[in-house]
Amino acid sequence: MCRCPTHDCQRYVGRALLAAFILIHLADRPAEASSPRLPGPQPRTIHVFVALCDNRNQGIVPVPAVLGDGDDPARNLYWGARYGVRTYLERSPDWRRVAAPATPGGPVLERRVFRHALEPVWLVADAYRGAAIRQAVEDFLAAAAGAPVARVTVADGGEPVALPLGGGAGLVVYVGHNGLMDLRVDPPQRRDARRREAMVLACASRGYFREPLRRACATARLWTTGLLAPEAYVLEAAVAGWIAGESAAAIRERAARAYHCHQRCGLAAARRLFAAEEAANGEGENR
Numbered sequence: 512m513c514r515c516p517t518h519d520c521q522r523y524v525g526r527a528l529l530a531a532f533i534l535i536h537l538a539d540r541p542a543e544a545s546s547p548r549l550p551g552p553q554p555r556t557i558h559v560f561v562a563l564c565d566n567r568n569q570g571i572v573p574v575p576a577v578l579g580d581g582d583d584p585a586r587n588l589y590w591g592a593r594y595g596v597r598t599y600l601e602r603s604p605d606w607r608r609v610a611a612p613a614t615p616g617g618p619v620l621e622r623r624v625f626r627h628a629l630e631p632v633w634l635v636a637d638a639y640r641g642a643a644i645r646q647a648v649e650d651f652l653a654a655a656a657g658a659p660v661a662r663v664t665v666a667d668g669g670e671p672v673a674l675p676l677g678g679g680a681g682l683v684v685y686v687g688h689n690g691l692m693d694l695r696v697d698p699p700q701r702r703d704a705r706r707r708e709a710m711v712l713a714c715a716s717r718g719y720f721r722e723p724l725r726r727a728c729a730t731a732r733l734w735t736t737g738l739l740a741p742e743a744y745v746l747e748a749a750v751a752g753w754i755a756g757e758s759a760a761a762i763r764e765r766a767a768r769a770y771h772c773h774q775r776c777g778l779a780a781a782r783r784l785f786a787a788e789e790a791a792n793g794e795g796e797n798r
Contacts, residue, residue, distance in 0.1 A: 618640050
């Protein structure tokens, strides 16, 4: 059957008018009828509380004066020295420094923000004045218990990113002298139902921090059983395991290998120096 050109033209015009009517109708719909944009996932943040080494104000075996000045973060053993948190992470290929707002002040002398080279994870490290070690310990424990969330905004690829700190961080870490050997602090009470994760890189931290972290309802992903140097290579190794979602045993093994690599203390001895708890059910390794 032959087709009529006039009939085809009429059909084409009719379809065009219908399409135009639909477009006009959609354009007249109110903007709020469109689907809302869903918020993206919260950034994964690690908040590290560093109590600067201080020969005068902490019960430690004295270190060289240049390393043990708790008011001088630039050269401090736990911050600006070769294996201090700031210097070690600034030199690490796994982390890059991110420009951040000014240091919060008060007991915190310096703040550094780092972004992981491969994963969308940020690490915020605060250097506390050596004489303010009590405040550093209390702030760490409060964060483990879910203290009110603070935020710091940084730029990532030109876009602002609000990083949750304190009780909003995915992992909180204390680095420095074990202040609970010398001080008594009020154990924190958990603020909400969330079970947070913590690490304590200080001498014999399991024996001193076990009860405060239990009161905070926090899981110790890494702590220690004896005397050690709480230097940043252990922090970097343990955090790498946490980012990868590894088990307590794997995180502990990473920490032990890093410690042995730098201290040459023997891998078996290094393994005995660290302990950890599983995140899911609280059943620990080497408890």
